[in-house]
Amino acid sequence: MKTSRLTSTTQQHTPEAAERARLAQSQAVRRVEPMEGVNNDRERSLQQDQAEIDPASVGPYQGVERRRQQAAGLAAQMTRLGPMGLLLLNMDTRSKRPGKIDESV
Numbered sequence: 001m002k003t004s005r006l007t008s009t010t011q012q013h014t015p016e017a018a019e020r021a022r023l024a025q026s027q028a029v030r031r032v033e034p035m036e037g038v039n040n041d042r043e044r045s046l047q048q049d050q051a052e053i054d055p056a057s058v059g060p061y062q063g064v065e066r067r068r069q070q071a072a073g074l075a076a077q078m079t080r081l082g083p084m085g086l087l088l089l090n091m092d093t094r095s096k097r098p099g100k101i102d103e104s105v
Contacts, residue, residue: 013021078085 078089081088
């Protein structure tokens, strides 16, 4: 059958289609680029992440004294161990490998 012989079943456009066409011509509807939505999501995610940051964690580091006390405590423990403490410090664990897997089983 030839397409020129087919009659159109649509006599007029639906009201929704006519409204979309009118808005598109008047530029009231703006086209959204594909990456625009992604950028908005990134910005929103960044804002959410920043809102979750504890304000006390922002600022200069003030744990130097606590770290110094922990280091002094560890040094005191090593001193109390005597020669065993030196053995722990000088132990070479890089050459120690776990047992090999027997693949023949």
